[in-house]
Amino acid sequence: MSKMFKLSSKIQCDVLIVGAGGAGLRCAAHILEKRPGTKIIAVTKVSHPQKSHTSTAQGGLAAVDPQDRVDKPIYHMFDTWKGSDCMADQAVVRKIVDAAWEEIVWLENRGMHFTRDEEGRLSKRTFGGHTVRFGEASAFRAVFEADRTGKGIMDNVWGEALKGGVAFLDQALLTELLIQNDRCVGAVLFKEKTGEFVAVSAGATVLATGGCGQVFRVTTNCRQNTGDAHAVALQAGLPLMDMEAVQFHPTGIVGPGILASETLRSVGGILRNKDLEPFMARYAPKMKELAPRDLVARAIETEIREGRGILNPDHGIEHVWIDLRHLSDYVHSVQIPEVSGFFKQFMNLDPRTQLCPVRPSNHYQMGGIPTNACGEVQRSPDAVVSGLYAAGECGCASFHGFNRLGTNSILELITMGRFVGERVLQALSEAAGRLPADAGDRTYARFAGYLENGNEENIDQIREDMRRMMTENVGVFRTEEGLETAIRSLADSAERVRSAALRCRSLQMNQELVQRWELDNLLSVSMVIAQGALRRRESRGGHARVDFPQRRDEFNSHTLAYMTEFGKIRFASRSVDMSLFEAKAENHEKFGLIERKY
Amino acid sequence: MKESYSLVFNIKRFDPEKGKSWMQTYRIEAGRILRFTDVLRKINKELDPTLAWNSSCEHAQCGSCSVVINGRPMLACELLVENAVELFGTTVFTIEPIGVAPVLRDLVVDLEKAYDRVHRIRPFIIRPSQNPNQGQEYRISPRAMEGYLEATRCINCFCCATACMSSHRGFMGPNAVMASVVRIMDPREDATDERLQQLYSEEGVYRCHTSKACSHVCPKEIDVAHFVALAKEGEFS
Ligand SMILES: Cc1cc2nc3c(=O)[nH]c(=O)nc-3n(C[C@H](O)[C@H](O)[C@H](O)COP(=O)(O)OP(=O)(O)OC[C@H]3O[C@@H](n4cnc5c(N)ncnc54)[C@H](O)[C@@H]3O)c2cc1C
Numbered sequence: 001m002s003k004m005f006k007l008s009s010k011i012q013c014d015v016l017i018v019g020a021g022g023a024g025l026r027c028a029a030h031i032l033e034k035r036p037g038t039k040i041i042a043v044t045k046v047s048h049p050q051k052s053h054t055s056t057a058q059g060g061l062a063a064v065d066p067q068d069r070v071d072k073p074i075y076h077m078f079d080t081w082k083g084s085d086c087m088a089d090q091a092v093v094r095k096i097v098d099a100a101w102e103e104i105v106w107l108e109n110r111g112m113h114f115t116r117d118e119e120g121r122l123s124k125r126t127f128g129g130h131t132v133r134f135g136e137a138s139a140f141r142a143v144f145e146a147d148r149t150g151k152g153i154m155d156n157v158w159g160e161a162l163k164g165g166v167a168f169l170d171q172a173l174l175t176e177l178l179i180q181n182d183r184c185v186g187a188v189l190f191k192e193k194t195g196e197f198v199a200v201s202a203g204a205t206v207l208a209t210g211g212c213g214q215v216f217r218v219t220t221n222c223r224q225n226t227g228d229a230h231a232v233a234l235q236a237g238l239p240l241m242d243m244e245a246v247q248f249h250p251t252g253i254v255g256p257g258i259l260a261s262e263t264l265r266s267v268g269g270i271l272r273n274k275d276l277e278p279f280m281a282r283y284a285p286k287m288k289e290l291a292p293r294d295l296v297a298r299a300i301e302t303e304i305r306e307g308r309g310i311l312n313p314d315h316g317i318e319h320v321w322i323d324l325r326h327l328s329d330y331v332h333s334v335q336i337p338e339v340s341g342f343f344k345q346f347m348n349l350d351p352r353t354q355l356c357p358v359r360p361s362n363h364y365q366m367g368g369i370p371t372n373a374c375g376e377v378q379r380s381p382d383a384v385v386s387g388l389y390a391a392g393e394c395g396c397a398s399f400h401g402f403n404r405l406g407t408n409s410i411l412e413l414i415t416m417g418r419f420v421g422e423r424v425l426q427a428l429s430e431a432a433g434r435l436p437a438d439a440g441d442r443t444y445a446r447f448a449g450y451l452e453n454g455n456e457e458n459i460d461q462i463r464e465d466m467r468r469m470m471t472e473n474v475g476v477f478r479t480e481e482g483l484e485t486a487i488r489s490l491a492d493s494a495e496r497v498r499s500a501a502l503r504c505r506s507l508q509m510n511q512e513l514v515q516r517w518e519l520d521n522l523l524s525v526s527m528v529i530a531q532g533a534l535r536r537r538e539s540r541g542g543h544a545r546v547d548f549p550q551r552r553d554e555f556n557s558h559t560l561a562y563m564t565e566f567g568k569i570r571f572a573s574r575s576v577d578m579s580l581f582e583a584k585a586e587n588h589e590k591f592g593l594i595e596r597k598y
Numbered sequence: 599m600k601e602s603y604s605l606v607f608n609i610k611r612f613d614p615e616k617g618k619s620w621m622q623t624y625r626i627e628a629g630r631i632l633r634f635t636d637v638l639r640k641i642n643k644e645l646d647p648t649l650a651w652n653s654s655c656e657h658a659q660c661g662s663c664s665v666v667i668n669g670r671p672m673l674a675c676e677l678l679v680e681n682a683v684e685l686f687g688t689t690v691f692t693i694e695p696i697g698v699a700p701v702l703r704d705l706v707v708d709l710e711k712a713y714d715r716v717h718r719i720r721p722f723i724i725r726p727s728q729n730p731n732q733g734q735e736y737r738i739s740p741r742a743m744e745g746y747l748e749a750t751r752c753i754n755c756f757c758c759a760t761a762c763m764s765s766h767r768g769f770m771g772p773n774a775v776m777a778s779v780v781r782i783m784d785p786r787e788d789a790t791d792e793r794l795q796q797l798y799s800e801e802g803v804y805r806c807h808t809s810k811a812c813s814h815v816c817p818k819e820i821d822v823a824h825f826v827a828l829a830k831e832g833e834f835s
């Protein structure tokens with residue numbers, strides 16, 4: 001192997017945080033508040049931590065205000081459990097819901113610019129699936145910062161991390177986890193800007209790399225969400241959990257797939273089909289537009305499949321309308337300025353006077369790297385990898401089960417980020433292990449392979465074909481036939497891409513090289529999603545099988561998938577924690593295997 | 599309405615290994631509501647996979663894709679083809695990297711270097727003021743926030759800093775000034791004096807010539823110059 005493949009340096013730190021988004025930096029901020037001077041390195045793939053995808057979250061953040069006389073944590077737990085289609089882990093649900101308001105106060109006290117009411121308190125709004133008294137009425141539970149709540153969080157945790165003295169490494173990629181004797185001792189990173197490989201040894205390594213939505217063609221996720229850490233974990237012999245549980249947001253803006261937030265529906269936007277019928281009344285008579293996202297997504301998809309959609313000529317994509325024309329100027333300019341502006345900006349139309357085209361768009365990965373309630377990564381249902389943690393969208397303690405409620409994700413990031421911080425602080429006294437002698441070898445083998453001569457296969461084309469294929473066969477509706485097609489097609493793509501050639505052969509700031517590596521990650525993650533979906537012969541939350549439309553109790557457990565060799569998956573399962581039900585306290589029956597009907 | 603346009607992109611390129619820069623011309627057909635980022639991707643796929651450019655969210659929320667198009671700093675992700683043709687009255691576009699940080703390759707700059715200026719003003723609450731509601735949120739009336747809320751929408755895309763000639767010569771730049779002004783106006787911040795001292799230092803607001811180029815180019819339509827002016831006019835001392 002050529003001499004460019006070597007470690008340019010070895011760095012040592014207490015905590016390595018891979019992913020400087022909301023989850024990663026909340027974790028960093030906690031550690032530094034409690035233990036100033038801790039040496040933390042935070043790595044991000046984007047050009048600066050503030051550019052992380054958390055910045056784009058719009059709608060809000062669910063948390064029960066203890067001063068609220070109507071709302072109670074138990075209702076939030078119930079909504080989350082019901083929304084999850086009985087797949088969330090109840091111990092995790094309880095822990096996060098109970099910690100929620102503390103986190104809001106933490107964010108506010110450190111400078112987040114929440115929207116306020118006349119008395120100067122934090123304003124709250126309703127969101128799909130959030131109710132009081134176990135489904136009786138909509139809950140005002142989401143605090144928010146206009147329609148840029150995620151940006152508020154990101155600015156804040158970035159600021160706090162900076163204040164605490166985190167060392168940032170921008171535009172660097174995690175390519176390899178270093179695990180020895182079931183202990184993670186650090187990781188190998190590829191510094192994109194200089195083309196160098198570095199090994200970092202760390203007492204604790206925290207994975208917080210976000211989602212993997214680029215698997216699908218129409219997605220709300222950013223360009224960098226290619227499932228890198230998911231793939232790296234698989235390569236290290238670790239499992240992924242519940243990857244078939246993918247959320248499709250009902251209202252992506254046709255074309256780019258940009259998210260038109262839930263808020264549009266909560267402030268009164270109405271979905272209409274080509275006959276202008278407000279069709280949600282047929283699917284969710286009580287909640288209508290405010291029903292949880294998977295129900296709304298399937299309703300739209302059904303309208304389209306049954307011929308009541310509209311074809312957008314520019315993009316060749318079918319959609320329905322969201323009608324915002326009846327909303328007041330105040331709503332447009334104060335409550336939904338950014339989102340309403342998207343239609344003007346990206347479609348050149350005016351939502352005050354024109355109908356806006358939307359369709360289901362991939363949005364969120366409920367599954368991920370399995371962890372316990374403290375965020376420690378599991379290598380099997382009853383064993384953790386010490387020194388390795390995961391939080392945020394890439395992790396899966398299972399707060400969301402098979403369907404996430406709106407506003408529950410950014411809640412999860414900041415709470416789980418803190419929990420991981422707490423656990424790391426307890427464990428930091430354990431000595432960091434030594435870096436293995438072969439650190440980097442697996443990375444070099446891959447990268448060298450990419451730079452070797454190949455044929456004329458076009459990487460962009462393979463990626464585009466794959467993403468379209470995934471949207472078609474592994475999207476909102478799934479069938480056995482479609483999934484088998486998908487698995488065969490992924491194997492083909494993996495074969496095709498093996499011999500693709502790169503035009504730019506440098507290691508330094510080589511976008512083509514990085515995209516080539518990302519494509520491998522996308523293919524791995526897609527394979528795990530497709531095979532998990534095939535194996536789960538039922539419908540549950542975001543996973544909808546046309547050929548098995550009912551939820552089935554025999555599938556009442558989390559999927560664990562191991563894949564060290566592409567396409568060869570070993571499955572195991574993890575049971576669902578039902579401690580709220582089993583505690584037999586008041587209202588425990590609400591936490592049994594309840595029906596998910598709205 | 600035209601469905602598709604034949605575009606000419608003249609892109610400034612830079613190869614870090616050879617230390618060489620040059621202009622390269624690409625001719626490409628693009629649909630009317632494609633974003634410039636979509637067009638760059640199309641160039642990668644159909645013409646030249648080696649062309650490097652930066653983006654992330656691609657819907658004007660992260661500020662990663664700022665480039666200079668026909669002399670004007672803009673976000674490539676929010677410029678639709680038909681709007682660009684109308685705005686500039688041409689189908690020929692010159693695209694260059696923003697000038698506030700060293701170029702890494704082609705259109706990609708080392709944004710970390712540009713951010714140094716923002717880091718220096720300490721974009722967080724330096725010293726929290728006394729909160730009468732210990733353990734709860736500060737009570738801040740919406741009216742008290744009105745004065746600075748607009749400025750909190752800034753995404754640090756550095757378009758304003760690129761347009762502001764002064765920021766190349768030791769000026770911290772409009773977005774950094776504004777980020778500090780936000781905290782000066784925020785009742786939760788006590789370290790106002792330190793902040794003002796910095797704003798009135800060598801790298802501070804007196805370098806601004808009140809040209810308002812910053813407000814003019816801001817993709818978030820923030821009146822950046824207004825916040826710079828507040829500090830300059832001694833509004834807070
Ligand atoms: C458009 C949109 C709107 C949303 N709105 C809401 C909402 O209103 N409410 C809600 O609750 N949720 C919302 N969500 C979901 C929520 O925003 C995300 O789930 C959440 O922000 C993910 O945060 P994170 O910290 O896990 O990851 P991110 O913020 O995505 O950060 C991941 C970090 O990891 C880095 N990284 C990735 N790969 C690598 C690698 N290989 N090496 C090194 N670093 C890497 C990235 O650069 C980044 O710094 C929304 C999501 C989208 C897309």
Ligand code: SF4
Pocket residue numbers: 758761762763764765771772805806807808809810811812813822823826
């Ligand atoms: S007004 Fe001041 S800060 Fe704004 S561009 Fe002009 S010189 Fe720069």
Ligand code: SF4
Pocket residue numbers: 661751752753754755756757758759772773776815816817818819820822
């Ligand atoms: S003020 Fe506007 S132009 Fe300047 S960095 Fe912020 S968003 Fe960009």
